[in-house]
Amino acid sequence: MSDIVILGNERFALELASYLRDIEPGTCVRHLVIPPAGEPSLNLDARHRYVLGTSDIAQRQQLIDVYFSDGRLSAPNFIHPSVRHHLNLEGSRGNVIAADAYLGVNVRLGSWNMINYHCCVGHHTTLGDNNFLSPMFNGGNSVTLGSRIFFGLSVVVSPLSVVADDVTVQAGVTLSESIPEGAHCTSSARQKIIQLV
Numbered sequence: 001m002s003d004i005v006i007l008g009n010e011r012f013a014l015e016l017a018s019y020l021r022d023i024e025p026g027t028c029v030r031h032l033v034i035p036p037a038g039e040p041s042l043n044l045d046a047r048h049r050y051v052l053g054t055s056d057i058a059q060r061q062q063l064i065d066v067y068f069s070d071g072r073l074s075a076p077n078f079i080h081p082s083v084r085h086h087l088n089l090e091g092s093r094g095n096v097i098a099a100d101a102y103l104g105v106n107v108r109l110g111s112w113n114m115i116n117y118h119c120c121v122g123h124h125t126t127l128g129d130n131n132f133l134s135p136m137f138n139g140g141n142s143v144t145l146g147s148r149i150f151f152g153l154s155v156v157v158s159p160l161s162v163v164a165d166d167v168t169v170q171a172g173v174t175l176s177e178s179i180p181e182g183a184h185c186t187s188s189a190r191q192k193i194i195q196l197v
Contacts, residue, residue: 002074003028005044007063008053016053019098019117023078034059041066049074051096052112055132057150057168064112064130068094075112104141122159134171146181 004020006013009031017029032042034054044050050073052060068075075094079085085103089095094112097103101115104123112130115121119137128147137151140159149163152171157163164181173187 001027003030003048004051005029005048006031006051006053007034007042007067009033010054012055013053016051016096019080019096020051020078022099023080034063037062044073046072046074049076050094051075051078052094052114055114055134055150057130057132057148060112060130060132061148064094080117110147128165 001024004024004027006016006029013031020029031053035042044067052063054060067073077089077092077095079097080099082099083097083101083103085097085107086105087103087107087109089109092109092111095109097115098117100117101119103121104125106124107121108126110127110129113127114132116133116135116137118135119133121139122141122143124141125139125143125145127145130147131145131149133151134153134155136154139157142160143157144162146163146165148165149167149169151169152173154172155169156174158174158176161175162178163175164179166182167179167185169175169185170187173185175185179185
C-alpha cells in the first residue's frame with residue numbers, strides 16, 4: 001500500500017499521525033512541512049496518499065486549492081475502526097474521522113472534513129467541505145453545517161440549527177439558532193472574562 005503523507009508537521013499533525021497508524025498499522029506515515037504563502041509550491045508525488053495536517057481553515061483551503069483541485073493527487077477518506085457510522089462517502093475525499101466518533105443515519109458529508117475523537121454528529125445532518133470539528137463536538141439531529149467552519153472544543157449545536165460558511169466557533173459554545181456567514185461565536189462567560197482582564 002502507498003505511503004500516507006501528512007501536509008503539516010505541527011502538533012495537530014502529530015496527533016493525526018497517531019489516528020492514521022491506528023487505521024492502517026504498518027503503513028509508512030510521513031510529514032511534509034507546508035511552505036509559507038508566496039513560497040514555491042511542493043512537488044507532490046502522485047504515488048502517495050495525502051492528508052491535511054493543519055487545523056487552520058484558511059491554510060487547509062489553500063492546500064486544497066493549490067494541490068488537489070485538479071484531482072491528480074490521492075486524498076482518500078480515513079475512518080478510524082472504532083467510529084460508528086452509516087456513511088456513503090462516494091464522491092467525497094480527504095475526510096478524516098477519528099476514534100470513538102459517532103455519525104448518525106443519513107448524515108451527508110462533503111470533502112476535506114476533520115471530525116476529531118469523541119465527536120457526535122446527529123442523524124440527518126449535512127456537512128459541507130473543509131470543516132474542522134474539535135474533540136467533543138456534539139451536533140443534534142437535522143443540523144446543516146456549511147463549509148470552512150472551525151468548531152472549538154466541546155461545542156454543542158442544537159437540533160435543526162444552520163451554521164453558514166466561514167464561521168468560527170470558540171470552545172464551549174452552545175449554538176441554538178442559525179448563525180450567519182462569517183460570524184465569530186464566543187460564549188458569554190468567555191466574553192466576561194475577556195472584559196475583566
